[in-house]
Amino acid sequence: xxxxxxxxxxxxxxxxxxxxxxxxxxxxxxxxxxxxxxxxxxxxxxxxxxxxxxxxxxxxxxxxxxxxxxxxxxxxxxxxxxxxxxxxxxxxxxxxxxxxxxxxxxxxxxxxxxxxxxxxxxxxxxxxxxxxxxxxxxxxxxxxxxxxxxxxxxxxxxxxxxxxxxxxxxxxxxxxxxxxxxxxxxxxxxxxxxxxxxxxxxxxxxxxxxxxxxxxxxxxxxxxxx
Numbered sequence: 275x276x277x278x279x280x281x282x283x284x285x286x287x288x289x290x291x292x293x294x295x296x297x298x299x300x301x302x303x304x305x306x307x308x309x310x311x312x313x314x315x316x317x318x319x320x321x322x323x324x325x326x327x328x329x330x331x332x333x334x335x336x337x338x339x340x341x342x343x344x345x346x347x348x349x350x351x352x353x354x355x356x357x358x359x360x361x362x363x364x365x366x367x368x369x370x371x372x373x374x375x376x377x378x379x380x381x382x383x384x385x386x387x388x389x390x391x392x393x394x395x396x397x398x399x400x401x402x403x404x405x406x407x408x409x410x411x412x413x414x415x416x417x418x419x420x421x422x423x424x425x426x427x428x429x430x431x432x433x434x435x436x437x438x439x440x441x442x443x444x445x446x447x448x449x450x451x452x453x454x455x456x457x458x459x460x461x462x463x464x465x466x467x468x469x470x471x472x473x474x475x476x477x478x479x480x481x482x483x484x485x486x487x488x489x490x491x492x493x494x495x496x497x498x499x500x
Contacts, residue, residue, distance in 0.1 A: 322373065329369050346491070348444050349456065357393070366485055369474065391437075393440075411472070416470070438457050
């Protein structure tokens with residue numbers, strides 16, 4: 275990592291729920307309707323709601339005193355050319371798993387979820403990202419995991435997380451990945467129709483100033499309601 279987030283220069287709009295969130299219902303309706311649907315349709319339900327597991331690596335430890343709140347809810351990006359301080363540093367090789375209950379992520383049109391780090395463009399140049407990379411994995415049950423490939427060591431970094439600036443600051447509308455920033459992922463890339471967990475693992479093979487992934491938030495573009 276560079277000299278820590280404090281040394282850095284650093285909108286989720288909500289697509290309609292695929293299963294009809296927001297419909298009115300009485301409290302005694304069957305599970306999966308009514309209050310659960312309303313909760314899923316709320317902005318907060320489009321972001322990670324829990325930290326399922328975390329294992330820190332050595333090195334930078336910024337933000338750990340604010341866990342888990344610092345990675346839940348919406349991102350607080352600082353735009354193209356500066357890094358947000360609303361992050362936790364995983365340390366070299368560290369990993370974090372987040373869940374979205376009661377929501378889940380579905381494979382819909384285009385990107386399905388976004389991982390928000392605190393990357394920025396050096397001097398405002400999109401060809402010069404200050405990137406801190408992580409491999410992203412997804413799971414429907416928290417046991418079987420499928421990874422998005424992340425092997426690049428020079429830009430463009432493909433389906434790694436941690437190389438696109440974050441433009442969204444708090445709850446945003448509408449959620450369009452290009453407007454929100456961050457690193458967008460499409461479940462079709464890995465052939466999965468639905469997942470409930472996302473795990474990010476810092477690239478242990480990378481070290482030095484750009485060697486530690488800092489997580490801000492994870493948001494759902496294509497949600498499924500209970």
